[in-house]
Amino acid sequence: MKIAVYSSKPYDEATLTAANTAGHTLSFLTPRLEPATVALAKGCDAVCAFVNDQLNAEVLTELHGYGLRLIVMRCAGYNNVDLQSAKKLGLTVARVPEYSPFAVAEHTLGLMLCLNRKIHRAYNRVRERNFSLQGLLGFDLHGKTAGIVGTGKIGSQVCRIMLGFGCEVVAYDRYPNEEMKAIGVRYMPLEDMLKVSDVVSLHCPLTPKTHHIINAASIATMKHGAMLINTSRGGLLNTTDVIKALKSGKIGALGLDVYENEAELFFEDRSESELTDEVFARLLTFSNVLITGHQAFFTTEALDKIAAVTMENATEFQESGHVPQMHQVV
Numbered sequence: 451m452k453i454a455v456y457s458s459k460p461y462d463e464a465t466l467t468a469a470n471t472a473g474h475t476l477s478f479l480t481p482r483l484e485p486a487t488v489a490l491a492k493g494c495d496a497v498c499a500f501v502n503d504q505l506n507a508e509v510l511t512e513l514h515g516y517g518l519r520l521i522v523m524r525c526a527g528y529n530n531v532d533l534q535s536a537k538k539l540g541l542t543v544a545r546v547p548e549y550s551p552f553a554v555a556e557h558t559l560g561l562m563l564c565l566n567r568k569i570h571r572a573y574n575r576v577r578e579r580n581f582s583l584q585g586l587l588g589f590d591l592h593g594k595t596a597g598i599v600g601t602g603k604i605g606s607q608v609c610r611i612m613l614g615f616g617c618e619v620v621a622y623d624r625y626p627n628e629e630m631k632a633i634g635v636r637y638m639p640l641e642d643m644l645k646v647s648d649v650v651s652l653h654c655p656l657t658p659k660t661h662h663i664i665n666a667a668s669i670a671t672m673k674h675g676a677m678l679i680n681t682s683r684g685g686l687l688n689t690t691d692v693i694k695a696l697k698s699g700k701i702g703a704l705g706l707d708v709y710e711n712e713a714e715l716f717f718e719d720r721s722e723s724e725l726t727d728e729v730f731a732r733l734l735t736f737s738n739v740l741i742t743g744h745q746a747f748f749t750t751e752a753l754d755k756i757a758a759v760t761m762e763n764a765t766e767f768q769e770s771g772h773v774p775q776m777h778q779v780v
């Protein structure tokens with residue numbers, strides 16, 4: 451099968467090539483998949499896409515017109531795929547539902563600990579031989595309340611880690627997880643959860659229901675000075691409302707691995723061009739905001755698993771006309 455691999459980076463090429471035991475022809479393309487680049491997939495049997503590729507109706511229709519029938523996402527989230535159009539066109543969309551919940555959960559804790567103990571600031575100070583502790587005061591996580599939104603594969607791992615820190619863990623999920631209840635996680639409505647949490651961490655998918663789940667109204671119910679972490683999808687936050695809350699001190703610290711308009715920024719070296727995104731630029735001015743560029747998934751174990759499952763999806767489709775049910779989105 452000939453597969454066009456969009457948004458391809460050297461590490462994608464290395465891991466997908468190593469996992470390509472079935473001998474598919476992989477065409478590694480650096481551009482993002484969008485209307486302007488879709489023609490690069492002409493002559494291919496499948497497209498392999500990532501989190502910021504644009505799989506809207508226009509792109510999917512074009513792909514279908516080239517005779518292509520399979521899209522293999524090399525990620526868990528699929529909020530960037532127009533599922534209705536895919537279904538209408540008869541395209542099969544596969545993903546990697548689980549690769550390493552540990553990778554994302556551990557990065558979440560990295561952001562939390564760094565922000566709390568201001569390690570990002572201390573790092574710079576020490577390099578300048580400034581050993582003053584003024585402004586670096588943190589708090590014990592032990593005994594604090596952590597609020598987790600979404601207790602699926604990643605959120606439940608975050609719950610376990612927070613319990614290990616001696617936190618009280620409260621959670622909000624449409625479908626409470628019995629295993630989490632058994633280890634002491636208390637489920638409650640979102641508003642109640644936000645009211646009692648010292649740290650809030652988001653782990654639900656981005657859907658029309660969860661879009662801007664953190665907005666002026668929900669922020670108003672949060673504890674003054676609470677920490678907010680988002681390693682899920684940028685659209686869960688109304689970033690403008692969050693900036694207002696940072697200015698007033700309502701949100702005491704913000705850790706992000708994802709950003710609403712990250713497609714225009716992340717995964718590229720933009721150090722030699724001007725930053726034109728005013729909202730992102732404002733976020734960078736706060737010393738209590740820590741941002742990483744969608745790297746929570748980025749561990750050796752996760753990349754290897756992503757590559758293996760992506761190739762397995764392509765091979766299965768080639769052999770049987772469908773992908774393993776657990777990996778199928780449409």
Ligand code: NAI
Pocket residue numbers: 526527547548551554599600601602603604605622623624625653654655656657659660681682683707708744745746747748
């Ligand atoms: P999952 O599907 O195992 O868990 C999601 C949980 O959210 C489920 O328990 C579900 O019931 C809950 N949920 C769904 N809709 C909800 C709603 N409206 N309100 C409350 N809860 C709701 O997914 P997993 O693997 O834990 O991943 C979570 C998210 O993490 C993904 O959707 C993706 O956006 C993000 N992610 C981020 C990565 C990164 O590198 N930053 C890497 C991988 C995933």
